[in-house]
Amino acid sequence: MGYAQLVIGPAGSGKSTYCSSLFRHCEAVGRSIHVVNLDPAAEQFDYPVAVDIRELICLDDVMEELGLGPNGALMYCMEELEDNMDDWLTDELDNYLDDDYLVFDCPGQIELFSHVPVLRNFVEHLKSKNFNVCVVYLLDSQFITDVTKFISGCMASLSAMIQLELPHVNILSKMDLVTNKRDIEDFLNPQGQVLLSELNQRMAPQFLKLNKALIDLVDQYSMVSFVPLDLRKESSIRYILSQIDNCIQYGEDADVKVKDFDPEDIDD
Numbered sequence: 473m474g475y476a477q478l479v480i481g482p483a484g485s486g487k488s489t490y491c492s493s494l495f496r497h498c499e500a501v502g503r504s505i506h507v508v509n510l511d512p513a514a515e516q517f518d519y520p521v522a523v524d525i526r527e528l529i530c531l532d533d534v535m536e537e538l539g540l541g542p543n544g545a546l547m548y549c550m551e552e553l554e555d556n557m558d559d560w561l562t563d564e565l566d567n568y569l570d571d572d573y574l575v576f577d578c579p580g581q582i583e584l585f586s587h588v589p590v591l592r593n594f595v596e597h598l599k600s601k602n603f604n605v606c607v608v609y610l611l612d613s614q615f616i617t618d619v620t621k622f623i624s625g626c627m628a629s630l631s632a633m634i635q636l637e638l639p640h641v642n643i644l645s646k647m648d649l650v651t652n653k654r655d656i657e658d659f660l661n662p663q664g665q666v667l668l669s670e671l672n673q674r675m676a677p678q679f680l681k682l683n684k685a686l687i688d689l690v691d692q693y694s695m696v697s698f699v700p701l702d703l704r705k706e707s708s709i710r711y712i713l714s715q716i717d718n719c720i721q722y723g724e725d726a727d728v729k730v731k732d733f734d735p736e737d738i739d740d
């Protein structure tokens with residue numbers, strides 16, 4: 473049995489930074505993880521790249537040879553990955569042992585986890601190789617300063633949940649940039665009714681029914697729960713890792729210590 477995190481989220485939400493912080497944390501505590509780059513557009517890394525999609529295909533070549541723009545070229549590269557799952561990817565994954573732990577640093581194009589089947593097929597492939605996979609969805613705390621942005625962030629995360637059908641951990645990244653804790657507090661574990669009344673205040677009256685339907689949806693999937701990530705704090709990374717490990721049943725027997733971090737305590 474292998475273990476894997478699929479790190480996704482909108483462009484610039486901090487995925488690659490999270491991967492490198494996680495790598496450093498694991499290194500410091502003597503735990504082995506391997507970070508895989510799945511972003512053909514990535515240029516530099518703060519972590520040692522265990523497997524690199526750029527060895528399979530290079531974004532610049534695709535743009536040049538096919539005359540595509542950056543997003544079209546990225547989709548092409550991901551389709552190439554899909555076409556090569558049984559050979560290139562399988563060969564690369566074969567280098568990892570049974571209980572290895574892989575972290576996949578994905579590109580930020582939202583279509584990859586909304587409607588394009590590439591990641592879904594990728595996940596199926598990992599499962600067929602006996603990996604326990606968990607989605608780690610990062611959302612930038614800077615975008616969650618009001619209810620309308622929050623709902624749109626939830627909807628994007630929800631579409632990834634529906635597409636991928638995996639255990640799912642939502643993370644609010646870049647907590648160090650949150651100066652006013654109150655701005656964010658309401659959105660970590662919000663009440664449906666509170667969100668609804670805020671949304672109704674913001675939107676014109678003709679949206680009342682839609683607002684109710686949206687909030688009900690978010691409530692029903694019980695996914696309105698974000699774990700804050702503050703990279704300045706080792707305890708924050710440790711807590712998040714323990715949540716994810718739990719989801720993928722990693723180290724079930726090990727005694728994971730999460731005592732010294734209170735997720736509510738995001739200011740100090």
Ligand SMILES: Nc1nc2c(ncn2[C@@H]2O[C@H](COP(=O)(O)OP(=O)(O)OP(=O)(O)O)[C@@H](O)[C@H]2O)c(=O)[nH]1
Pocket residue numbers: 481482483484485486487488489490511578579580581645646647648649702703
């Ligand atoms: N202050 C602060 N900045 C961060 C944090 N995490 C990432 N950043 C910055 O946010 C920007 C984007 O970070 P990346 O880690 O490259 O984000 P990404 O999600 O991998 O981006 P794409 O791969 O392009 O989608 C960079 O300038 C980072 O330095 C954080 O925790 N705090």
Ligand SMILES: [Mg+2]
Pocket residue numbers: 487488489511514577578579
């Ligand atoms: Mg990145």
